[in-house]
Amino acid sequence: xxxxxxxxxARRTLLWLGAIIIVCILAVGGGVLSGAASWAPKLGLDxxxxxxxxxxxxxxxxxxxxxxxxxxxxxxxRQRVDGSGVSESQISTEGGRNVVVQMxxxxxxxxxxxxxxxxxxxxxxxxxSSEAPAGAVxxxxxxxxxKLPKPTAKPTNASDPNWVDAAIMKQYEATSxxxxxxxxxxxxxxxxxxxxxxxxxxxxxxxxxVEIPGxxxxxxxYGLQTGAQGATTNQWxxxxxxxxxxxxxxxxxxxxxxxxxxxxxxxxxQARFAIVLDGNVVSAPASQAVITDGQSSITGNFTEASxxxxxxxxxxxxxxxxxxxxxxxQISATLGLQQLEMGxxxxxxxxxxxxxxxxxxxxxxxxxxxxxxxxxxxxxxxxIILLGWGENYRLSLAGxxxxxxxxxxxADSFIVYFERVRDELRDGRGLVAAVDNGWxxxxxxxxxxxxxxxxxxxxxxFVSVGNVKGFAFTLGLTAVADLxxxxxxxxxxxxxxxxxxxxxxxxxxxxxxxxxxGAVPLYRGAGRFRSPEDTxxxxxxxxxxxxxxxxxxxxxxxxxLAAKEAQMVGSRGAGAKKPEPRDDSxxxx
Amino acid sequence: xxxxxxxxxxxYTGERTYQFVGRRKLWFGITAVAVLLSILVxxxxxxxxxxxxxRGGSQFTISNVSNTSPSIGxxxxxxxxxxxxAVVTNIAGKTMxxxxxxxxxxxxIKVKDALKTAYGVADSQIASTFVGPSWGQDVSRQAxxxxxxxxxxxxxxxxLYFRTWRMSIAAIVGLLVVMVVTAGVYAASNxxxxxxxxxxxxxxxxxxxxDTVVVFDKIRENTADIKSSTRRTFxxxxxxxVNQTLVRSINTMMVAVLPVGSILFIGAMLLGAGxxxxxxxxxxxxxxxxxxxxxxxxxxxYAWLREHEPELVKQxxxxxxxxxxxxxxx
Numbered sequence: 001x002x003x004x005x006x007x008x009x010a011r012r013t014l015l016w017l018g019a020i021i022i023v024c025i026l027a028v029g030g031g032v033l034s035g036a037a038s039w040a041p042k043l044g045l046d047x048x049x050x051x052x053x054x055x056x057x058x059x060x061x062x063x064x065x066x067x068x069x070x071x072x073x074x075x076x077x078r079q080r081v082d083g084s085g086v087s088e089s090q091i092s093t094e095g096g097r098n099v100v101v102q103m104x105x106x107x108x109x110x111x112x113x114x115x116x117x118x119x120x121x122x123x124x125x126x127x128x129s130s131e132a133p134a135g136a137v138x139x140x141x142x143x144x145x146x147k148l149p150k151p152t153a154k155p156t157n158a159s160d161p162n163w164v165d166a167a168i169m170k171q172y173e174a175t176s177x178x179x180x181x182x183x184x185x186x187x188x189x190x191x192x193x194x195x196x197x198x199x200x201x202x203x204x205x206x207x208x209x210v211e212i213p214g215x216x217x218x219x220x221x222y223g224l225q226t227g228a229q230g231a232t233t234n235q236w237x238x239x240x241x242x243x244x245x246x247x248x249x250x251x252x253x254x255x256x257x258x259x260x261x262x263x264x265x266x267x268x269x270q271a272r273f274a275i276v277l278d279g280n281v282v283s284a285p286a287s288q289a290v291i292t293d294g295q296s297s298i299t300g301n302f303t304e305a306s307x308x309x310x311x312x313x314x315x316x317x318x319x320x321x322x323x324x325x326x327x328x329x330q331i332s333a334t335l336g337l338q339q340l341e342m343g344x345x346x347x348x349x350x351x352x353x354x355x356x357x358x359x360x361x362x363x364x365x366x367x368x369x370x371x372x373x374x375x376x377x378x379x380x381x382x383x384i385i386l387l388g389w390g391e392n393y394r395l396s397l398a399g400x401x402x403x404x405x406x407x408x409x410x411a412d413s414f415i416v417y418f419e420r421v422r423d424e425l426r427d428g429r430g431l432v433a434a435v436d437n438g439w440x441x442x443x444x445x446x447x448x449x450x451x452x453x454x455x456x457x458x459x460x461x462f463v464s465v466g467n468v469k470g471f472a473f474t475l476g477l478t479a480v481a482d483l484x485x486x487x488x489x490x491x492x493x494x495x496x497x498x499x500x501x502x503x504x505x506x507x508x509x510x511x512x513x514x515x516x517x518g519a520v521p522l523y524r525g526a527g528r529f530r531s532p533e534d535t536x537x538x539x540x541x542x543x544x545x546x547x548x549x550x551x552x553x554x555x556x557x558x559x560x561l562a563a564k565e566a567q568m569v570g571s572r573g574a575g576a577k578k579p580e581p582r583d584d585s586x587x588x589x
Numbered sequence: 590x591x592x593x594x595x596x597x598x599x600x601y602t603g604e605r606t607y608q609f610v611g612r613r614k615l616w617f618g619i620t621a622v623a624v625l626l627s628i629l630v631x632x633x634x635x636x637x638x639x640x641x642x643x644r645g646g647s648q649f650t651i652s653n654v655s656n657t658s659p660s661i662g663x664x665x666x667x668x669x670x671x672x673x674x675a676v677v678t679n680i681a682g683k684t685m686x687x688x689x690x691x692x693x694x695x696x697x698i699k700v701k702d703a704l705k706t707a708y709g710v711a712d713s714q715i716a717s718t719f720v721g722p723s724w725g726q727d728v729s730r731q732a733x734x735x736x737x738x739x740x741x742x743x744x745x746x747x748x749l750y751f752r753t754w755r756m757s758i759a760a761i762v763g764l765l766v767v768m769v770v771t772a773g774v775y776a777a778s779n780x781x782x783x784x785x786x787x788x789x790x791x792x793x794x795x796x797x798x799x800d801t802v803v804v805f806d807k808i809r810e811n812t813a814d815i816k817s818s819t820r821r822t823f824x825x826x827x828x829x830x831v832n833q834t835l836v837r838s839i840n841t842m843m844v845a846v847l848p849v850g851s852i853l854f855i856g857a858m859l860l861g862a863g864x865x866x867x868x869x870x871x872x873x874x875x876x877x878x879x880x881x882x883x884x885x886x887x888x889x890x891y892a893w894l895r896e897h898e899p900e901l902v903k904q905x906x907x908x909x910x911x912x913x914x915x916x917x918x919x
Binding site for chain 1: 841
């Protein structure tokens with residue numbers, strides 16, 4: 001029989017697998033050389049140490065939170081975390097409902113409060129502006145105590161300079177709006193003036209009390225400005241809609257006052273109002289018209305990105321999102337390391353036990369299992385590194401547990417396969433044919449059962465929260481690695497091994513010894529195992545082969561049993577209950 | 590070794606047969622008792638021991654302590670946050686765990702400092718966790734949604750693959766038995782129910798069905814041309830398939846349980862309560878129960894569901910007739 005076909009196919013498949021592995025290694029190696037990747041997988045917080053906060057955003061007056069609102073919540077938190085100077089933090093959503101903040105180290109109490117505080121947006125009129133990037137005034141040059149302003153009258157409106165008293169002036173001078181920036185005052189009293197910075201340009205302001213609270217903002221959008229003739233210009237603008245009637249009425253009063261100042265002097269800082277988010281001025285436009293209907297547009301030197309940012313920020317104001325802390329976990333780096341070590345130790349012990357059991361059960365074939373497991377492990381490892389590099393995937397303790405658990409399920413593919421091959425051998429096929437046929441059968445089973453695993457991990461990944469996600473991910477990853485290994489390594493290897501003398505002749509330690517497996521040779525003419533009934537058996541075998549494989553295999557089996565029982569009956573003598581020659585399932589004990 | 594291979598041969602040829610299908614009344618009865626016990630034990634024993642993730646509260650874990658006396662921790666907590674009751678346990682080796690009601694941020698820092706001084710450890714050896722009372726519920730609700738979605742999709746997938754919805758039903762019944770019994774045994778162990786344990790339960794979902802699909806695939810193969818065959822009745826074919834895959838079932842269970850058992854051992858002995866321990870306990874129980882459930886519940890259930898189909902009844906009669914005829918011939 002010409003067997004070059006399957007052999008060269010097997011060799012080619014193995015080469016392909018080798019190529020895939022080498023490409024992965026080269027990719028990671030390239031990443032390491034360029035400094036972007038590392039040979040060690042990125043570790044999750046529970047292994048590396050750090051803080052993980054899970055926050056559930058809550059929108060006032062609404063039961064659930066939409067995907068858009070969740071994204072806004074993430075944007076708010078990202079801005080706060082980045083603004084608070086925590087580096088390397090990761091912020092993500094989870095299960096369509098939570099925001100997960102992960103950061104190395106332990107945040108200070110202020111940082112923690114800042115992160116969970118509800119978004120605080122409002123409009124305040126500008127009283128004093130530095131009109132240029134401004135740091136803190138050096139202590140020596142600060143206004144002496146006796147020269148500090150002493151308001152003479154009660155302020156009449158929010159833009160009144162009489163709001164500026166000694167305390168505010170002192171604070172203004174001490175505040176720095178360029179690096180190192182003074183921390184913003186996120187909890188400023190809405191009824192009092194405040195000092196704030198505009199982060200984008202470093203301007204420093206004294207702002208009057210809140211005139212428009214964020215909840216009066218209905219919505220905001222951005223787009224290209226429309227000119228007088230209705231033609232679109234190249235200028236980006238942000239359109240703002242206020243809630244009627246409170247928002248619109250209040251805004252009308254504010255713009256009336258500011259517009260009169262604008263008419264008097266277009267460069268008067270007091271003609272401007274500041275949009276303040278979490279204590280930071282995000283924009284301070286001048287009022288160039290009286291807005292009576294609550295519909296205003298903000299223009300300026302916007303790019304598309306900056307217009308979008310401002311519109312989004314205004315929307316935060318429209319959405320008073322607050323955060324409930326679901327869990328706040330601090331893991332010390334030592335504890336994380338200890339857990340990782342223990343997890344790896346457990347994995348090694350587990351792997352060792354599987355190796356021993358495989359060798360015990362499958363002898364030399366056990367080495368194929370072990371090699372396959374090692375390759376599957378290697379592929380998983382490479383995938384984790386590549387995903388850590390590309391997708392910032394981090395391995396958590398639950399993920400490590402997922403990998404350890406998968407050792408068993410990966411090994412099961414080989415068990416299913418080997419057992420099918422053994423079944424074929426028991427039917428008396430030669431090893432080469434047994435591997436071919438066993439594979440045909442095992443392939444279906446492996447695909448169907450792995451599909452269940454992959455389905456489970458996909459479902460869990462998409463609906464679950466927290467650790468479950470990391471676990472589901474590694475479980476799915478290992479199932480895919482397993483499929484790759486079974487198809488591209490285990491099967492081709494077995495195909496090649498079947499043609500070696502050690503396996504092909506069924507060495508006692510090969511794990512595929514037909515004698516041990518009680519095989520009855522089917523194709524080999526005269527066998528050592530021939531029994532008187534064999535003539536009949538071969539005939540029957542041929543008939544049955546035409547009828548269907550499964551039946552034929554059982555025919556052989558049953559014939560042997562029948563023969564055995566007939567002998568027993570014979571030795572016991574006549575009169576005993578006669579076994580039916582072709583049925584064993586009831587009587588066989 | 591020799592005997593195990595022989596055992597496999599005998600099962601394959603049918604020389605040795607275990608009556609999984611034939612004695613299904615017995616197996617179903619045992620299963621019913623096990624399921625009932627699994628429901629009753631947690632109910633009578635005061636329900637599940639829910640972890641801090643479900644109750645809400647603050648928790649501190651101190652590693653590498655030299656003195657494992659709980660009173661040190663209790664005193665430290667009352668210094669840091671007066672009036673707070675703390676449960677201090679030595680969870681494993683040199684690791685202490687302190688659980689309290691929900692503490693404010695200030696209190697958390699004070700308690701942490703007090704514990705650090707009291708046990709004389711470095712800052713890096715104390716981990717603190719605060720969990721809102723809804724976190725655990727959140728995890729479980731999502732897990733239940735995941736469970737339902739998975740069961741529905743898996744039912745459809747199996748029905749398409751096996752071309753019979755009865756296999757899906759039988760497999761899902763087996764799966765439910767696994768879930769209930771595993772939960773019951775877990776409750777009896779009195780380990781805390783944590784999100785990690787929930788992960789374990791979800792993994793069993795996948796493992797249990799996986800195991801059933803492998804056996805059912807062999808059943809499908811054996812019964813593919815049942816209608817034209819008078820060799821065996823349907824139930825007997827199913828039983829033969831289960832016997833023929835029994836060695837696989839045992840080997841798979843062993844290979845799956847060994848790594849999980851080593852996590853359980855390491856987790857429980859060296860690390861104490863935590864992700865690894867809870868997860869592996871749920872898995873350990875689940876894998877063993879799954880193997881049994883496939884063989885003793887799902888497969889006989891499938892045979893039982895189909896046996897009454899008119900065509901199979903007719904086929905069974907033909908088998909009987911052939912046997913009778915052959916008995917006469919002989």
